[in-house]
Amino acid sequence: xxxxxxxxxxxxxxxxxxxxxxxxxxxxxxxxxxxxxxxxxxxxxxxxxxxxxxxxxxxxxxxxxxxxxxxxxxxxxxxxxxxxxxxxxxxxxxxxxxxxxxxxxxxxxxxxxxxxxxxxxxxxxxxxxxxxxxxxxxxxxxxxxxxxxxxxxxxxxxxxxxxxxxxxxxxxxxxxxxxxxxxxxxxxxxxxxxxxxxxxxxxxxxxxxxxxxxxxxxxxxxxxxxxxxxxxxxxxxxxxxxxxxxxxxxxxxxxxxxxxxxxxxxxxxxxxxxxxxxxxxxxxxxxxxxxxxxxxxxxxxxxxxxxxxxxxxxxxxxxxxxxxxxxxxxxxxxxxxxxxxxxxxxxxxxxxxxxxxxxxxxxxxxxxxxxxxxxxxxxxxxxxxxxxxxxxxxxxxxxxxxxxxxxxxxxxxxxxxxxxxxxxxxxxxxxxxxxxxxxxxxxxxxxxxxxxxxxxxxxxxxxxxxxxxxxxxxxxxxxxxxxxxxxxxxxxxxxxxxxxxxxxxxx
Amino acid sequence: xxxxxxxxxxxxxxxxxxxxxxxxxxxxxxxxxxxxxxxxxxxxxxxxxxxxxxxxxxxxxxxxxxxxxxxxxxxxxxxxxxxxxxxxxxxxxxxxxxxxxxxxxxxxxxxxxxxxxxxxxxxxxxxxxxxxxxxxxxxxxxxxxxxxxxxxxxxxxxxxxxxxxxxxxxxxxxxxxxxxxxxxxxxxxxxxxxxxxxxxxxxxxxxxxxxxxxxxxxxxxxxxxxxxxxxxxxxxxxxxxxxxxxxxxxxxxxxxxxxxxxxxxxxxxxxxxxxxxxxxxxxxxxxxxxxxxxxxxxxxxxxxxxxxxxxxxxxxxxxxxxxxxxxxxxxxxxxxxxxxxxxxxxxxxxxxxxx
Numbered sequence: 121x122x123x124x125x126x127x128x129x130x131x132x133x134x135x136x137x138x139x140x141x142x143x144x145x146x147x148x149x150x151x152x153x154x155x156x157x158x159x160x161x162x163x164x165x166x167x168x169x170x171x172x173x174x175x176x177x178x179x180x181x182x183x184x185x186x187x188x189x190x191x192x193x194x195x196x197x198x199x200x201x202x203x204x205x206x207x208x209x210x211x212x213x214x215x216x217x218x219x220x221x222x223x224x225x226x227x228x229x230x231x232x233x234x235x236x237x238x239x240x241x242x243x244x245x246x247x248x249x250x251x252x253x254x255x256x257x258x259x260x261x262x263x264x265x266x267x268x269x270x271x272x273x274x275x276x277x278x279x280x281x282x283x284x285x286x287x288x289x290x291x292x293x294x295x296x297x298x299x300x301x302x303x304x305x306x307x308x309x310x311x312x313x314x315x316x317x318x319x320x321x322x323x324x325x326x327x328x329x330x331x332x333x334x335x336x337x338x339x340x341x342x343x344x345x346x347x348x349x350x351x352x353x354x355x356x357x358x359x360x361x362x363x364x365x366x367x368x369x370x371x372x373x374x375x376x377x378x379x380x381x382x383x384x385x386x387x388x389x390x391x392x393x394x395x396x397x398x399x400x401x402x403x404x405x406x407x408x409x410x411x412x413x414x415x416x417x418x419x420x421x422x423x424x425x426x427x428x429x430x431x432x433x434x435x436x437x438x439x440x441x442x443x444x445x446x447x448x449x450x451x452x453x454x455x456x457x458x459x460x461x462x463x464x465x466x467x468x469x470x471x472x473x474x475x476x477x478x479x480x481x482x483x484x485x486x487x488x489x490x491x492x493x494x495x496x497x498x499x500x501x502x503x504x505x506x507x508x509x510x511x512x513x514x515x516x517x518x519x520x521x522x523x524x525x526x527x528x529x530x531x532x533x534x535x536x537x538x539x540x541x542x543x544x545x546x547x548x549x550x551x552x553x554x555x556x557x558x559x560x561x562x563x564x565x566x567x568x569x570x571x572x573x574x575x576x577x578x579x580x581x582x583x584x585x586x587x588x589x590x591x592x593x594x595x596x597x598x599x600x601x602x603x604x605x606x607x608x609x610x611x612x613x614x615x616x617x618x619x620x621x622x623x624x625x626x627x
Numbered sequence: 628x629x630x631x632x633x634x635x636x637x638x639x640x641x642x643x644x645x646x647x648x649x650x651x652x653x654x655x656x657x658x659x660x661x662x663x664x665x666x667x668x669x670x671x672x673x674x675x676x677x678x679x680x681x682x683x684x685x686x687x688x689x690x691x692x693x694x695x696x697x698x699x700x701x702x703x704x705x706x707x708x709x710x711x712x713x714x715x716x717x718x719x720x721x722x723x724x725x726x727x728x729x730x731x732x733x734x735x736x737x738x739x740x741x742x743x744x745x746x747x748x749x750x751x752x753x754x755x756x757x758x759x760x761x762x763x764x765x766x767x768x769x770x771x772x773x774x775x776x777x778x779x780x781x782x783x784x785x786x787x788x789x790x791x792x793x794x795x796x797x798x799x800x801x802x803x804x805x806x807x808x809x810x811x812x813x814x815x816x817x818x819x820x821x822x823x824x825x826x827x828x829x830x831x832x833x834x835x836x837x838x839x840x841x842x843x844x845x846x847x848x849x850x851x852x853x854x855x856x857x858x859x860x861x862x863x864x865x866x867x868x869x870x871x872x873x874x875x876x877x878x879x880x881x882x883x884x885x886x887x888x889x890x891x892x893x894x895x896x897x898x899x900x901x902x903x904x905x906x907x908x909x910x911x912x913x914x915x916x917x918x919x920x921x922x923x924x925x926x927x928x929x930x931x932x933x934x935x936x937x938x939x940x941x942x943x944x945x946x947x948x949x950x951x952x953x954x955x956x957x958x959x960x961x962x963x964x965x966x967x968x969x970x971x972x973x974x975x976x977x978x979x980x981x982x
Contacts, residue, residue, distance in 0.1 A: 426861065445863070445865075446860065446861070446862075446863040447863030447864070448863075449863075450863045451863075456861065458861055460857075463855070463857040463858065464857045464858050464860075464861040465858060465861070466855075466858055467851050467855040467858045467859070468855065469854040469855070470851065470854060474847070478851070478858065478862040479862045479863055481847050481848075482844040490843050490845060491842055491844070492842055492843060492844055492846075492847060
């Protein structure tokens, strides 16, 4: 039997590293095949070879049994290979239909036949159940919908082999569910799918088979029905993975964070947080569960002094910080792992060392009379790099050149080392692989054991359930319920997150 | 070799070097096409700048304001701001330093000279603070506001000279010797050039910029804000204050550039029909110098040498001085299109790997 795609013994080298070493990938027709591995394992390189963006140094590619030479993405398109990129390539102020036909527009004579375009898009959308309105502008539709436009784009070009590059990284839990259904429908219609991911859950929900890559080499290809998540995780990381759980006793201490009657406005001056009350104690991890956009961001920004408090009061260790500037709040004992580490967590063009002192550079011993003590900063950075196992050539390396997991380690090293009384962790493991997640979860649990208060905001229910001592569910800017993770489940949380408190109580 | 080309540090330096070479080469082609001898032209520039003390002196003299203007642009750029207003800040500094020197002419030199320099620097700084504040407070883009401030400076200084400090020849009276940077010794040494003590001010300014940016907590903040306002804000750094401060420092360097012209080169300020151009050339100097202190001094030297030597090129080689302005423009063009140069270098490096 011939495979939809067969990549044999692919080798691709970059200066200094072998990104793909003798990699063989066989994708059957009509299956969803996962390409699973840590960040930097070589998944993207392999797919870029398939898509014609890179030329392999060795190896062969077969499409439906035919040996092919793919020298650029146009070749790939002709062979029916399409890619849904992680970062969408859409023009915001074009309509959905305009985006989809761009590059191969239907014409009538010399003129663009927009009616035909709209009809084609509508037919495609109906056929695969994508529910996309071709006349809406891209800037007016949700991220999940934009992704479907990307899918339509490659379907429109007649692709039979669809590559999804980490498609769920930007989606909410509900959107992820919908995407998996769409993928299953596509396969039923005869398409083959390669799903690049490092999330175990998706693999078990969506895929038929899985090829695991580690450090550029194939570790193995397995049938999903023959394996289980912990086996697969071990394969990926190359050692036994212990998914950390919150098993230290729950012994809350003094109130560290106290929020009373808090109202915060969003950028459009509409209340995003409405009369919210919340307490976080020392020695506990309080998880905030909720669908994105229910006021989580505004709540955290208000605590950190980055957004004005409209009404209400925030106390940190009994001190009123409601109107204080960010620096004063940090000095009063706030640690903050921001959601967007590239934009808010790190100065990417600063060295690792400079990033390690982003809140303390002006204090002794890092500065004397306004002059930086670079030797002391270097020493501190080296110590933290060692302590937190940051994989970097040195403290003088730019933060930009580190992998995502190591960048996050820099942020966490910096925040934890300051020994803050309250640590806010917003989506701390977003986009990271299992190895890094394990490390970060352990660090958060350590903070709890040290008696610190940890406020964890995450859209990953697993993460919330694993780590929290109490779960506060946020809905439309209010905490609608606080539940014990040991007495709840994903269903109940899901209902609460949708604002259905009564249903949630009974579930 | 290919490794050397593409690996980090050297790669950066290569782009401006290649731009200079390309600029000179294309300039030579244009000279050829116009029927002039480019070898003779470049030869006369090199000979005059390096062998004739007068032109050496004039080159260094021209470097002083150009380097200060370059530092001004580079400083702002390091903190993420594009200061197009160097020209205006320079004029403000020039005028205020000259006015200070004239009004307080009775003071002894040890007081008056530093006072006049300081006043010029502060005036440039104030002229920079205004767009800085507009940006920090009202999010007015600094490119727009600094361009506007240039015109305000040009016409305001003209007005003030005309109405309060006017003397024959469309200019202010000369400053008293008590406030002058001119030096008969330096002039003698260079066979009567206008070389003055301002080069010391330029060197101090260079050291100051390096020290502030890389050695102080203030510089750390400025650079952090320049690279990532978001991360700076989250770390508790006052982004708005740093924008204003950055423009203040940048404006101060520009003001000093004007001060050097007023107290050094000319000893007065003239009414300007249009912009004098040093501020705009400062952008090119900073660009070619990769916004580093050493780079700004080197590229400032190059541009000054070309401009000063260009004069002898006309008399010795018979090549019109305009052609040297074309060469300068070409160099700036190639630096600006450094993307193309980088692309070519990368291609070359890749080809090298394959072979």
